Amino acid sequence: MADRAVGIPIVKEGIPFVGMTGGITLLSGMMGWMIPAVIAGGFTLFTAWFFRNPHRVIPQGPNLVVASGDGKVIAIEEEFEPRYLKERSIRLTIFLNVFDVHVNRIPCEGIIEDVQYQPGLFLVASKPEATLKNEQNALMIRTAEGMKVLCVQVAGLIARRIVCWVSPKDRAVRGERYGLIRFGSRMDTFLPLGTKLRVAVGDRVKGGETIVGELQ
Structure with a gap:
C-alpha cells in the first residue's frame, strides 16, 4: 500500500x-x-x-500499537464490540478537536481484512453513544499472530466527511497515513484483552508516534 x-x-x-x-x-x-x-x-x-500533514517518527519493535490519531485519550473501556469483532475487547478512544492534526494512521502491523462504512448521526464525538450511532468507517486488521485490531474513524458534530485511502487485502503498516476526518472527530481503537497499555485517560497522544500499547 x-x-x-x-x-x-x-x-x-x-x-x-x-x-x-x-x-x-x-x-x-x-x-x-x-x-x-x-x-x-x-x-x-x-x-x-x-489539513496539515506532519512527518512522524514511527516507533519500531514487535507487537507495538501506536495512536491512530492526534488528540486526547478520553476513554479506555473493556466492552463487547457487537458489530465487527463480536467479542470483548479494550476500546481506546482519542478525541480530536479542530486544532489537532486530522490525518489518521494505522495502529499496528498486519493485513487489512475489511473496511466498512456506516452512515449515521453527527452527535458530539466525545459522547459515549457516538460509538455506535455516529457516521463512521471501520478498519479491521489481523496481525501475523492472528490477533484482531479494529480501528474506527468516527465523525462528530462538525465532521461531515470521512476519507479512507485503504482497501481490504492491503498490508497494514504501523504509523502509515490511511485517511482523515473533517472537521473534528474521534478515533476508536479496539484492542485484544490482555494488551499491555502504555497510556491513560487524559494523556495527549500523537498519531503514528505515541505508543499506546503492546499486543501480548
Whole structure:
C-alpha cells in the first residue's frame, strides 16, 4: 500500500478548501475590500493548518500499537464490540478537536481484512453513544499472530466527511497515513484483552508516534 500523503505539507483533500479561501482573500484584496480580505486570510491560514500533514517518527519493535490519531485519550473501556469483532475487547478512544492534526494512521502491523462504512448521526464525538450511532468507517486488521485490531474513524458534530485511502487485502503498516476526518472527530481503537497499555485517560497522544500499547 503506497502512503500517498508522504511529503505533502497538507493532505490533498484540503487543497480545494485552501484554494477557495485563498482565492477569496486575493479577490477581496484586489477589490480593496480590506476587512473581508483579512477575514478570508484568517480562514485560509486556519484551513491550511487544519489539513496539515506532519512527518512522524514511527516507533519500531514487535507487537507495538501506536495512536491512530492526534488528540486526547478520553476513554479506555473493556466492552463487547457487537458489530465487527463480536467479542470483548479494550476500546481506546482519542478525541480530536479542530486544532489537532486530522490525518489518521494505522495502529499496528498486519493485513487489512475489511473496511466498512456506516452512515449515521453527527452527535458530539466525545459522547459515549457516538460509538455506535455516529457516521463512521471501520478498519479491521489481523496481525501475523492472528490477533484482531479494529480501528474506527468516527465523525462528530462538525465532521461531515470521512476519507479512507485503504482497501481490504492491503498490508497494514504501523504509523502509515490511511485517511482523515473533517472537521473534528474521534478515533476508536479496539484492542485484544490482555494488551499491555502504555497510556491513560487524559494523556495527549500523537498519531503514528505515541505508543499506546503492546499486543501480548
